[in-house]
Amino acid sequence: MLINLSDIFEEEGRSVSREVPLELEEIDFQGERFPIVEKTPVALTLVNDGSGRARIEAVSDVSLGMKCDRCLKDVTKRLSLHASVEAVSPDKADAQEAEDQSGFMEGYQLNVDSLIGSELFTCWPAKVLCREDCKGLCRVCGKDLNEGECGCDTFVPDPRMAAIMDIFRENKEV
Ligand SMILES: [Zn+2]
Ligand SMILES: [Zn+2]
Structure with a gap:
């Protein structure tokens, strides 16, 4: 979902909290596809952080359909995500800033799904087990x-x- 941040960039002191749906239904990780079997709406907080700047917080719980590393049984892994990033208005961003936010900004619009997707990668579980003592x-x-x-x-x-x-x-x- 795309959220226009123009008013947040422009209006000093402006702060907006809202919930938006997460449209992401699956995610590719290292050549494998993982379905998102459950998700909460994304709680977004957008705060003007000075002229042309916005602080973005996005919180969502996402459950991924995965497989146990040892016995290959289906496992639902719930991840609590909290992305916290800063965006700069495209007309004020320098080359580095534009590059840094290219993963979640499309012009003046925030791509909520891209932001949550990259947060998912950061929180990706190192080990997936159906239970701690799985015998495999x-x-x-x-x-x-x-x-x-x-x-x-x-x-x-x-x-x-x-x-x-x-x-x-x-x-x-x-
Ligand atoms: Zn197992
Ligand atoms: Zn055997």
Whole structure:
């Protein structure tokens, strides 16, 4: 959603708080697509910060559909986002300022979805687990070990040891 900031840039002391919908429905991260399964409206605070300048605060809770790093089960990860940036009116911004705000400003308009999107990247979870002690999948048969042991032998012995283990196993079967 685009919000025109002209009046915020112009009117000294002006401050506006409003809620706007988050239109973003999915996000690309490192070549993967993640759906946004739940989101709150974006609480926007726009404050004139001197001639031609605006301080922008945007707060939203976003839940992403992700997969557990260990067992690949669907996990909903809720992130509390709080973006805080400054924008300069395009007619007053120098080259550096224009570059800095190019990710969320389109002329005089704030792109709320771009701002929240880049905040999502900053808060991206380093690790996603369905639960802290997720046991993951068996490397041999792929069974979800949270649902019980599969009985696979995941121990890979030294070949010389393997021969001895075979003898041991044969003896056991008798
Ligand atoms: Zn898991
Ligand atoms: Zn297994």
